[in-house]
Amino acid sequence: MRSDPAPTAHEGPAQADSSTENPTLSTDLNIKALETLILSRLDDDKAQDIVHIDLTDKSSVADSLIVASGRSHRHVGALADHVLRALKDHGLGKARVEGLPHCDWVLIDAGDVVVHLFRPEVRSFYNIEKIWAVDAPHRMPAATSN
Template sequence: MTRTPGLKPVSTDQSDDILALVISSLEDDKAEDIVAIDLAGKSSMADHMVICSGRSTRQVAAISEKLIDRLKSDLGRLAKVEGKDQGDWVLIDTGDVVVHVFRPEVREFYQLEKMWMTPGAQA
């Protein structure tokens, strides 16, 4: 069980449920290049990180907003959100799953996958 300040801790089973909902929501909203990274044992901040892209600032904001709504309505989870107003890079912290929604150019610039992926793994 991990803990993010201000968000209630979740068990591994709940973490997996959150991850499944996140992936499903992103797929439903046509997010591109969805990558889920297992952080268990690599970081105390979360068990999973999900990175994806939207084609425009408008789509990035819409993907993020719908995900936040689904987390609240389906799982009763509140999330901390940063960057939604700009729409270039939105960070959604659910307490145990961290989601990054990027415009493709911004994602390419920061290359978070390379920083967190296991050496030899394909993004």
């Protein structure tokens, strides 16, 4: 039986230093690191139209929502697989996944960051960015068209 519980996705890797000077700052840094990891992985894998929505004061479910598209079922599946591998490689392997068998819409719940990966026609049908965004979503510069 393990005496130390495994960290959840939103907690990040276990820290040897248990400093409690400013736990909010520590949590914010973990969330930003998680967002950066996921966004860079999606960008490296040529995900299309990547959108990052800050949900900090909008929802108690998550602090961040990332939405991206893949060109095909296979591309969406590969994007999901690579994000999950990156999370696992960084000690955040407890993410929950839905939709992998069909790869029309794959949801990855990494704790404080939720990732939605779509095929373009499925994404336009559900339009979840509009549900969460009060103002224009924060688009990555590489994802915008000229």
